[in-house]
Amino acid sequence: MSACNCQFVIFGATGDLASKKLLPALYHLQCAGRMPEAMRIVAFGRRPWDDAAWQAFLRQELESYASGFHPEHFDAFCQHFHYVQGELHDPESYGKLSALLTREGAERPDDTTFYLAIRPGEFVPVVQQLSAAGFNRDSGSHRIVIEKPFGDDLESAIQLNEQLHRHFNEDQIYRIDHYLGKEIVQNLIAFRFANLPIESVWNRNYIDHVQITVAEDFGIENRAGYYDQAGALRDMLQNHLMQILTLVAMEPPPSLEADALRDEKVKVLRSIRPIPKTAIHAYAMRAQYGPGQVNGKHVPGYQNEPGVEANSVTETYVAAKFYIDNWRWRGVPFYLRTGKRLAAKTSSVAIRFRHTPQQLFRETSIEHIEPNWILLSLQPESLKIEIYVKEPGLEMRIRPIQLNASYRRDGEKELDAYEALLLDVMEGDRALFIRFDEVEWAWRAVDPILKAWSRETDYISTYPAGSWGPEEASRIMDQEDQYWRSIF
Template sequence: MKDQSQFPCNFVIFGATGNLASNKLLPSLYHLEVANRLPPALNFTAYSRRDWGQEDWKKHMQLTLQDKIGENFDEEIFAKFSARFSYLQGELHDLDSYKRLYEELSKPKEGVCSNMIFYLAIKPTEYNSVVKNLDAVGLNKPRGLHRIVLEKPFGEDIESAHLLNEVLHRSFDEEQIFRIDHYLGKETVQNLLVFRFANTLIEPLWNRNFIDHVQITVAEDIGIEKRADYYDKAGALRDMLQNHLMQLLAVVAMEPPPALEADALRDEKVKVLRSIRPISKRSISAHAFRAQYAAGFVNGKSVAGYQDEEGVEKASATESMVAAKFYIDNWRWRGVPFYLRTGKRLAKQMSLIAIRFRYPPQQLFRETPVESIAPNWILLSIQPSESMHMEIHVKRPGLEMDTRVISLNASYRKTDEVPLDAYETLLLDIIEGDRSLFIRFDEVEWAWRVVDPILKHWAQERDFIHTYPAGTWGPEEANRLFDSEDHQWRNEL
């Protein structure tokens, strides 16, 4: 373990009783406790508006962890973990609550520490209030020391992203701001860097001379899950494509950085985002498609359509699915389409990066029973499984010259190795101060520049939106994005 004198001693979770804290933060922090990766001096403050006492919070945390962890829940570990927590009831907009928080954090504690962490597990619309109140009571002092963590989306468009950034920078330096995109914490995404840059077998082929197109799909079979107050204003483009999918695109397309250091990695991602060809207003329909789920069946169960979800505005034109096509105008990728797709209530839960290679350049097998040679694929599965697949041709056994496709599967995790949740990686990086897997503001800015023309165009067209039955892969009209008739969505490994 690193020098623990450099670790924070206070970790404040705003919105501690919310969905994010319950579903992700508490289980991940518990697993870090199990792995003995939390510094001994690290204490947590759970900040929430619920009128609870310490025992109420401890009971809530115990029930939450028992539900999420199941039979692996350990009473002894939990006793050690829960002893790190104190509960503070407070409102996000109430300055007096922050004064009480200041007093709580000023109490002397055992151990040596250098800073505090403020994790904003709250709605993005509340960020401004929290940052301003932290500043008002002096919890951002001394400047440059503490860390603040924000979840996506970072703004609603490029203008609001700039305003949020200005508010943050009045109280915190860029080096203190940790913008989380949990996809960057997933093992397969990190393994993509190794897959590309540690294997001379792969990297020479990773360009427009060999690759025909790239597909990135993040599909969910769940609906909006009572988040209409947020989702009906955001939609799939803001909620997923502008951040998660654009980050995956940047990692797939980036040049080799000189070192695996935070700014070196982020410099290369920004170069990719800056190289994406701008979409003109008259060509948006050829580059972006949106749709909304109607009633249907998911995993054999009947589910309601988007407009029948609780809290959704009647006749809402908010997209629950979006597909888009981008081109990266640089030496490596010029002319290669990148197809991005994401949506809710699709056929299955799946996150997949699919790279299709070009056809062989000659008709070597034209006088044999082989009618055509299908192109090779590299498939990087992010979820539900974490694995890599490569499809190649071999001769089919027998007297005839015939071929078949086989899949070389590289499930890099051994059977006895437990998968990590992305938040475990990212929370440990926050504690240790490693910003490599976090997003710098210029990445946010250039991602908004890419999608802003689409957002503005759709904002003017609110009268009609395509629909698709829940439990399907979306409307056939999404296929109009493809450059070639032989392009089609890859839905399976």
């Protein structure tokens, strides 16, 4: 897609996703000078507005959600926008949209990206309408961007994919997972493959286990209609955490091209050992937050949140264990956990090495040496290696220290995940977007857990809001000396 001709259509332009994530990200690109000058952005919504009413709404949302508001940038930002009132199911609305996108003197619209910031149930109807209006494989390099969830389970994901492929080719479909746009997540690739000492020990011979944590200190935030049907396994683990797992575990790709990267990620997912139906509780556990204290404030339990069904057993916390049966990782457990209303908002990868093969310090005052760790915090950003050194003094005493490999220099601004991904969409770079076989194999990994939990409708464990989750989450771990590691 050439920068001078790119057009961007936002379906659901007045919704929460657009207001909180998409519009601020586009605005930040404008402030950074990364927005193509001739970029045309069309906001598609139901409200009976003209461009002036849209701009008033846009200013209000950016003042609330953008990182800094600058009137001089806002005025230039508004020049990119047009507002189209329409209904998602109305063919005439798409005809009006096509007329707007077709520049004067052209026979067809320029290459256009359609961002579906709408409910998943609307994906297929909108794609059908776009196809009927000519925005499909016969109309050039038009693209559609869809947000997770990509289906509710394996079967529905396959059905959704078949529906999308009736109208658009795979290389026109951009499945977005904003975690893959986070700079520290991308830094996993550099950390592993640009450093020979790291990659040489990145295997089962040296690593005892891997932990991936995405913890949130907030609740469902008025999303009960969606969340009570989805739960933490579908909402977070099947996509965000599994994607991070693939980056931790994949083999070095032959290049950084999109399909080369994604091929290696799929190999990881295909190598995940199927969870036996009779051993679900040894591999996964779920829980739901009860009332408690978060950041000094009393918060209600999940079942008392507005819109949640009475006696709901939807999980707000999940911990699961996976094994990757390949040459590099066979026998190394990967522990994944995520939850809402936990003690802090943090995302991390904690890698624990094996014990040293010889207890060299057994006859000294040192009774026990803990294994070394690599601690990669995605939020807040940090990268640390935990090692042992001798304490100053006459006796042989050692203590742990952390080597902080913080990579951001003073003055270097963090790029928001959505900003990076939107730039990639504009440039046609698909490396950080998800191919369908990634979606399919991730669902295959968690489907046995979903099916087992769907039959357990009478009871669910609870944990106090503001804690690190249920104590029994440690029961899925293989060894008594393994424990959940929190990173700050």
